[in-house]
Amino acid sequence: MREFILRASKALTSPDFNLNDLPSSGGRMDLVCRCISSALWVSNDLRRDTKIFVVLEGPPNPPRTIVFDGFSLKGVNPDERNIASHIKKALKFGLNLELNQEIEVSPGIKIAKKSFESLIKEKSKEMQLIYLHPEGKDIRELEIRENVAFILGDHIGISRKTERLIERLKAEKVSLGKKIYLASHAIVIANYELDRRWSK
Amino acid sequence: MREFILRASKALTSPDFNLNDLPSSGGRMDLVCRCISSALWVSNDLRRDTKIFVVLEGPPNPPRTIVFDGFSLKGVNPDERNIASHIKKALKFGLNLELNQEIEVSPGIKIAKKSFESLIKEKSKEMQLIYLHPEGKDIRELEIRENVAFILGDHIGISRKTERLIERLKAEKVSLGKKIYLASHAIVIANYELDRRWSK
Numbered sequence: 001m002r003e004f005i006l007r008a009s010k011a012l013t014s015p016d017f018n019l020n021d022l023p024s025s026g027g028r029m030d031l032v033c034r035c036i037s038s039a040l041w042v043s044n045d046l047r048r049d050t051k052i053f054v055v056l057e058g059p060p061n062p063p064r065t066i067v068f069d070g071f072s073l074k075g076v077n078p079d080e081r082n083i084a085s086h087i088k089k090a091l092k093f094g095l096n097l098e099l100n101q102e103i104e105v106s107p108g109i110k111i112a113k114k115s116f117e118s119l120i121k122e123k124s125k126e127m128q129l130i131y132l133h134p135e136g137k138d139i140r141e142l143e144i145r146e147n148v149a150f151i152l153g154d155h156i157g158i159s160r161k162t163e164r165l166i167e168r169l170k171a172e173k174v175s176l177g178k179k180i181y182l183a184s185h186a187i188v189i190a191n192y193e194l195d196r197r198w199s200k
Numbered sequence: 201m202r203e204f205i206l207r208a209s210k211a212l213t214s215p216d217f218n219l220n221d222l223p224s225s226g227g228r229m230d231l232v233c234r235c236i237s238s239a240l241w242v243s244n245d246l247r248r249d250t251k252i253f254v255v256l257e258g259p260p261n262p263p264r265t266i267v268f269d270g271f272s273l274k275g276v277n278p279d280e281r282n283i284a285s286h287i288k289k290a291l292k293f294g295l296n297l298e299l300n301q302e303i304e305v306s307p308g309i310k311i312a313k314k315s316f317e318s319l320i321k322e323k324s325k326e327m328q329l330i331y332l333h334p335e336g337k338d339i340r341e342l343e344i345r346e347n348v349a350f351i352l353g354d355h356i357g358i359s360r361k362t363e364r365l366i367e368r369l370k371a372e373k374v375s376l377g378k379k380i381y382l383a384s385h386a387i388v389i390a391n392y393e394l395d396r397r398w399s400k
Contacts, residue, residue, distance in 0.1 A: 020220060023279050030279035034237075038388075043355075043380040078382065079223050079230035080280045155243075176392070178399040180243040182278065188238075188388040192376070199378040 002194060003127065003149040004039045004052040004187055007116050008032045009156045011056040013064045015091040022084050027058040029087065031154055033080040034184035036068050039191070041078045046070040047191070055116040056091075064097075065114040066090050073108030117165055123149045129171035131163075132190065134180050136173030139193050150190050152183045202394060203327065203349040204239045204252040204387055207316050208232045209356045211256040213264045215291040222284055227258040231354055233283040234384035236268050239391070241278045246270040247391070255316040256291075264297075265314040266290050273308030317365055323349045329371035331363075332390065334380050336373030339393050350390050352383045 010027035017026035022033065032054050039052035047070045056064045066087060068076070076086055086109055093103060094111035102112035123129060128145040132152050151158075151171060158166070176189050210227035217226035222233065232254050239252035247270045256264045266287060268276075276286055286309055293303060294311035302312035323329060328345040332352050351358075351371060358366070376389050 020281070022281070023277060030281075034234075037234075038385065041382055041385075043382055077223060081220070081222070177396050179395045182241055182243055185238065185241075185388045188385045189392050192381075192389050192392070195379045196377050
């Protein structure tokens with residue numbers, strides 16, 4: 001199982017964003033949608049062994065964690081607007097959640113009121129955690145286990161406090177080389193590096 | 201110089217597509233926009249040494265070739281809708297072009313009435329041509345020159361006739377491994393493989 005965990009610190013947590021203006025009304029919801037597309041789509045198929053969790057932390061109801069699961073996802077297209085329309089629907093369903101309650105919105109899409117910190121604590125018990133960071137160890141020199149979760153920040157990055165939690169959870173700091181990539185591109189590259197290893 | 205050449209066989213060649221429906225009204229214009237975003241954006245910057253040519257071949261005025269040049273591009277954002285709005289503007293400016301005429305639309309964006317075949321013939325004189333194809337030689341075993349252009353098909357692929365031209369132009373058939381990727385993801389990966397080599 002491959003998982004990606006994106007912290008979207010400004011992304012709206014109500015369905016009241018405008019599909020015609022994802023960057024501004026959605027708090028960079030365009031970036032969130034591109035990350036989902038990067039995590040799950042390959043040519044003519046979805047990655048059935050992959051999930052992406054996006055933790056939305058913008059106003060008015062943070063946090064909301066939405067998971068898109070390639071195993072069961074249906075009827076979603078890889079364009080930003082289509083993915084955003086599914087996020088909108090999930091946020092509508094998830095308006096009145098209680099803490100840590102999770103509900104299924106449609107095949108392969110669930111929403112929970114769960115914080116980034118709770119999510120990565122949970123994941124650390126069952127998976128290898130990798131924190132993508134320009135100063136980490138080169139991904140090409142890393143031993144990667146079969147169950148792996150990659151943690152990514154958005155354009156704002158991840159606070160020092162959360163970084164300390166990530167360290168305590170023994171996540172490995174891993175770099176993709178000398179360039180710094182958009183989160184969505186980093187996901188494509190992480191998927192590619194894993195494909196390269198596991199299809200040998 | 202790095203260049204990408206995308207053949208978008210169904211993408212509209214008039215500005216009359218709907219920004220609210222890029223996949224269908226635009227003839228998979230969403231895919232075109234994602235490819236442009238993949239080619240040119242890195243974190244907090246554009247790739248100044250990179251261009252992407254998209255050859256639109258859908259109705260009603262094919263062909264139209266639009267180039268986005270990272271060196272001089274300004275005021276464009278990496279989300280699909282914003283890139284699509286610039287394509288729309290370019291198509292408006294380029295309605296009455298004569299064959300092989302090219303005009304500048306805004307900083308870093310030009311449009312020409314030029315066919316895919318003419319474009320790759322031109323490029324073959326000045327650059328190493330790489331045709332991304334699942335059956336090609338592994339990119340990790342390839343010698344890549346400094347001036348390189350990658351040729352990609354869209355979701356429809358490239359016809360046998362054009363493949364023969366690509367062969368005659370001595371383009372190298374190169375693969376990214378065993379998975380088959382979306383064109384936009386293939387561009388991210390090609391950029392990454394080049395970054396890895398050239399930043400050592």
